Amino acid sequence: MISDIHKTDTLWVPFYALIVAVVSEFLSWLLIYRTSQYKKIKNDVDRAVKKLSRSKDAVVGILNKKAQSKKIKDDERELQKLNRDMYSMRMKGQFFLMLIMGAFYAISASSFEGIVVAKLPFEPPWFLHGLTHRGLVGQDYTDCSYSFLYVISTICLRINLQKLLGTAPSAAQAQMMPSGFQLPDQAAAMR
Amino acid sequence: MQPSDSDHAPGPASAAASAAKKSSGRKATDEKDKPLPLWQKAFLRDAEFDKNEVADVLHWTRQFAALVLGIAFGLMPVKGIVGVAGGPLLIVITGLSWSRYVDVGEDVMEPKHILMEGTLPAIGTFLLFWVSVYTLVHF
Numbered sequence: 001m002i003s004d005i006h007k008t009d010t011l012w013v014p015f016y017a018l019i020v021a022v023v024s025e026f027l028s029w030l031l032i033y034r035t036s037q038y039k040k041i042k043n044d045v046d047r048a049v050k051k052l053s054r055s056k057d058a059v060v061g062i063l064n065k066k067a068q069s070k071k072i073k074d075d076e077r078e079l080q081k082l083n084r085d086m087y088s089m090r091m092k093g094q095f096f097l098m099l100i101m102g103a104f105y106a107i108s109a110s111s112f113e114g115i116v117v118a119k120l121p122f123e124p125p126w127f128l129h130g131l132t133h134r135g136l137v138g139q140d141y142t143d144c145s146y147s148f149l150y151v152i153s154t155i156c157l158r159i160n161l162q163k164l165l166g167t168a169p170s171a172a173q174a175q176m177m178p179s180g181f182q183l184p185d186q187a188a189a190m191r
Numbered sequence: 192m193q194p195s196d197s198d199h200a201p202g203p204a205s206a207a208a209s210a211a212k213k214s215s216g217r218k219a220t221d222e223k224d225k226p227l228p229l230w231q232k233a234f235l236r237d238a239e240f241d242k243n244e245v246a247d248v249l250h251w252t253r254q255f256a257a258l259v260l261g262i263a264f265g266l267m268p269v270k271g272i273v274g275v276a277g278g279p280l281l282i283v284i285t286g287l288s289w290s291r292y293v294d295v296g297e298d299v300m301e302p303k304h305i306l307m308e309g310t311l312p313a314i315g316t317f318l319l320f321w322v323s324v325y326t327l328v329h330f
Contacts (some may be wrong), residue, residue, distance in 0.1 A: 003330050004325060007326060007327055007330065010322075010323050010326045010327060011323070011327075014319060014323070024305070041300065053242075057298065104314045117328075118322050118323065118325075118326040119322075119325060119326045119330050120322055121264070121265070121268055121274055121321060121322065122270060122271050122272070122274060122275050123271070126221075144326075145264065146320060149322065151320075152315050152318045152319045152322070153315075154315075155311065155312060155314075155315030155316075155318055156312060156315040156316040156318075156319045157311040159315075160254065160316075163247075163250060163251075189244045
């Protein structure tokens with residue numbers, strides 16, 4: 001039996017994810033990025049990253065290697081401390097965002113309960129059925145639920161939006177940040 | 192991908208190689224000596240890039256590859272493990288190919304970061320377009 005697919009929903013779901021991403025970035029800007037405290041700490045982190053990069057790239061003689069190693073460790077410690085401060089500042093704002101985005105996801109998911117929004121061109125492994133087949137009846141696991149399409153739309157759209165707006169962390173910062181910088185509405189969608 | 196000879200922090204040899212590239216590389220400016228936009232600079236084989244520029248080019252290159260592959264796979268259609276494995280693999284290779292083309296040094300970005308930069312968002316993009324186009328065209 002071929003499932004009844006709502007093809008307009010295949011387009012609506014990414015559109016909802018885009019709206020959520022835009023609202024999320026706007027709220028992030030309102031609560032976090034525009035504050036003078038955040039701007040200051042971001043500048044401090046940028047400076048610390050450059051300082052650490054310069055320390056690592058410096059070419060020194062054998063006699064000065066120990067001193068260079070100590071300087072690098074000191075710079076790394078300073079950067080870690082600044083990153084922790086920046087992280088906790090972002091987390092306060094992100095917690096509030098998580099509640100809002102989680103509420104939006106819960107409301108929108110309930111309105112798509114039981115609706116096949118797309119057809120997957122592959123059969124997902126069993127441990128993904130809870131996401132790809134959430135709320136759907138039947139054993140055809142190529143039927144795609146709202147949740148999976150919403151999550152992949154969010155992954156695609158949110159990060160690109162952050163890149164375009166310049167709010168994504170720079171490459172140097174991203175490689176040195178704690179792993180807790182996750183997209184809050186993804187965490188809500190996975191529950 | 193060729194295995195990297197060493198996985199340790201860049202030393203004097205890498206710094207010297209970078210300095211040599213700096214002296215022999217093409218100047219990434221236009222006729223009026225203004226710096227070129229990044230998307231134009233990305234096509235210059237000998238141009239010099241910093242870490243953030245490499246990350247940006249890798250991200251957008253992989254996004255473009257993901258978009259093209261997702262639409263193509265959805266139209267053909269490509270199904271099953273061939274798409275699930277082939278798409279992400281091609282996305283990773285696209286970024287690696289560019290980094291080899293412009294010869295990104297280890298002092299700018301380590302090979303493991305070149306491998307991962309922008310890969311997860313690109314896989315999300317690939318899946319989104321693959322699933323959407325497949326559904327809209329074939330059902």
